[in-house]
Amino acid sequence: MEAIASFEARQLRDVLGTFVTGVTVVTTRDASGVAHGVTANSFSSVSLDPPLVLWSQSLSSRSYEAFHGSDHFAVNILADDQIDVSNHFAKSRDDKFSGMAHTSGVGGVPVLDGAAAHLECVKVAEYPGGDHVVYIGRVARIAQSGQRPLAFGSGKYMVAYAHDLGPTALRLGTSKPADLRAIRLAVDEMPGIATALGEHTLCLSVWGNHGPTAIHWEPSRQPVSEQLRPGLVMSITRSATGRAFAAFLPEAMTSRLVEEDLRVSTAARETTEERRAAFDDTMRLVRERGIATAVGASPSPIHQIAVNAFSAPVVDADGQMVMALSVTSCAGRLGAEWDGEVPRGLAVAANRISTMLAVSRAEVAA
Numbered sequence: 001m002e003a004i005a006s007f008e009a010r011q012l013r014d015v016l017g018t019f020v021t022g023v024t025v026v027t028t029r030d031a032s033g034v035a036h037g038v039t040a041n042s043f044s045s046v047s048l049d050p051p052l053v054l055w056s057q058s059l060s061s062r063s064y065e066a067f068h069g070s071d072h073f074a075v076n077i078l079a080d081d082q083i084d085v086s087n088h089f090a091k092s093r094d095d096k097f098s099g100m101a102h103t104s105g106v107g108g109v110p111v112l113d114g115a116a117a118h119l120e121c122v123k124v125a126e127y128p129g130g131d132h133v134v135y136i137g138r139v140a141r142i143a144q145s146g147q148r149p150l151a152f153g154s155g156k157y158m159v160a161y162a163h164d165l166g167p168t169a170l171r172l173g174t175s176k177p178a179d180l181r182a183i184r185l186a187v188d189e190m191p192g193i194a195t196a197l198g199e200h201t202l203c204l205s206v207w208g209n210h211g212p213t214a215i216h217w218e219p220s221r222q223p224v225s226e227q228l229r230p231g232l233v234m235s236i237t238r239s240a241t242g243r244a245f246a247a248f249l250p251e252a253m254t255s256r257l258v259e260e261d262l263r264v265s266t267a268a269r270e271t272t273e274e275r276r277a278a279f280d281d282t283m284r285l286v287r288e289r290g291i292a293t294a295v296g297a298s299p300s301p302i303h304q305i306a307v308n309a310f311s312a313p314v315v316d317a318d319g320q321m322v323m324a325l326s327v328t329s330c331a332g333r334l335g336a337e338w339d340g341e342v343p344r345g346l347a348v349a350a351n352r353i354s355t356m357l358a359v360s361r362a363e364v365a366a
């Protein structure tokens with residue numbers, strides 16, 4: 001990497017863009033009570049004691065006079081589903097707050113709904129900084145929603161995932177789904193597996209951006225329901241397929257969805273904590289057995305009848321789960337025991353596909 005001393009604004013901007021930041025909307029209210037807001041990623045922490053933060057504003061900003069003249073500002077740290085809010089406040093226009101849900105904070109500053117966190121600040125200093133002005137604020141009030149923050153780098157919005165998995169996290173940077181070759185190979189195997197397992201419905205799923213997603217069904221002559229369509233997203237905590245992904249994918253990929261699912265679950269257990277404890281027990285069993293189950297005492301929300309389902313992980317040559325192979329049938333035709341003939345046959349079939357994937361990758365590499 002060679003350093004250059006003469007560079008153009010574009011090059012400087014590109015280099016600065018490699019510093020990935022969160023995205024904030026800084027807000028204030030002017031002397032006549034009008035609310036102003038600016039998308040800004042120049043926000044930074046300065047000091048913990050006293051609690052100080054800064055952000056810098058372009059002198060050409062339309063709202064410069066409003067921020068310059070106000071004693072307060074709020075920093076709204078946007079959540080990962082607020083790209084539209086970021087884009088909205090990044091455009092100069094009148095009345096940016098019309099239709100934008102917000103409340104009032106210290107000094108009347110607008111606090112946006114739905115943010116990952118916010119800080120209400122009293123402005124304590126203002127320094128010239130070239131074509132920008134730097135504002136320092138003393139933090140008066142804070143709040144945090146627990147939502148994942150939006151990130152920004154190299155001119156693009158990004159999603160911030162924890163990087164605590166070592167090499168696995170690096171591989172997951174591309175969230176390593178089953179590639180087309182692997183899917184084709186598994187789909188080709190499914191009619192044979194269906195015949196071997198008997199009159200039950202088979203399903204192949206991948207980890208999609210909304211969780212466990214069916215991509216191929218091998219219906220039996222007695223299909224379990226009319227709902228067997230590719231693209232069907234299954235519950236991560238209640239379906240056998242979802243539980244297989246939750247047990248065998250790295251937790252960083254699944255934890256958010258698990259939390260959400262447990263929160264909205266209508267299961268008999270009353271509190272989220274009780275549901276969490278029961279789910280953790282289930283996960284232990286699934287990992288021990290190598291197979292996930294969902295035994296249907298009550299009608300399944302997908303199939304509308306009581307079904308029993310089992311799911312086994314298909315892993316690639318690196319041992320990472322890339323697909324789930326699942327079998328389901330109405331409870332009267334498929335026993336609920338996890339070590340019955342059908343689930344054992346399913347696990348063998350999933351292992352066989354995993355081996356074929358490893359072998360075929362070795363062949364591609366050779």
Ligand SMILES: Cc1cc2nc3c(=O)[nH]c(=O)nc-3n(C[C@H](O)[C@H](O)[C@H](O)COP(=O)(O)O)c2cc1C
Binds near residue numbers: 062090
């Ligand atoms: C991700 C992102 C970060 C930005 N960061 C800043 C910033 O730190 N300071 C700034 O003055 N403008 C920043 N901008 C540009 C302003 O949001 C934009 O100029 C806006 O129109 C200013 O609003 P105003 O003209 O109504 O004051 C950023 C824009 C984006 C999309």
